[in-house]
Amino acid sequence: MSSYYGDDQVTAIINLKVDTKEADKIAQKVSEIDIVEDVFLVTGDTDIVVKTKFKNYNQLKRFLVEDISVINGVKDTKTLMVVTTFKENGEVKEEGQES
Numbered sequence: 001m002s003s004y005y006g007d008d009q010v011t012a013i014i015n016l017k018v019d020t021k022e023a024d025k026i027a028q029k030v031s032e033i034d035i036v037e038d039v040f041l042v043t044g045d046t047d048i049v050v051k052t053k054f055k056n057y058n059q060l061k062r063f064l065v066e067d068i069s070v071i072n073g074v075k076d077t078k079t080l081m082v083v084t085t086f087k088e089n090g091e092v093k094e095e096g097q098e099s
């Protein structure tokens with residue numbers, strides 16, 4: 001188990017609502033950003049799900065403002081910050097183990 005609550009490092013799951021006609025193009029653009037780990041085109045209320053890790057909250061804020069909000073076709077974002085990681089990349093996290 002890995003916990004970031006109270007630590008500087010931030011893992012974020014970012015849900016993007018986008019112009020449906022531009023979804024593939026937007027997902028590709030987001031995929032090209034170095035700090036982005038995973039990008040999924042999904043069904044439901046969200047169109048694209050992005051997983052990222054940041055050194056701190058300011059880096060997350062800059063990413064949202066400078067990288068995501070400037071992409072044409074992005075209508076809305078919802079950011080979920082991970083509090084505790086129990087399993088990641090197929091690996092169960094032991095208590096106290098960082099991811």
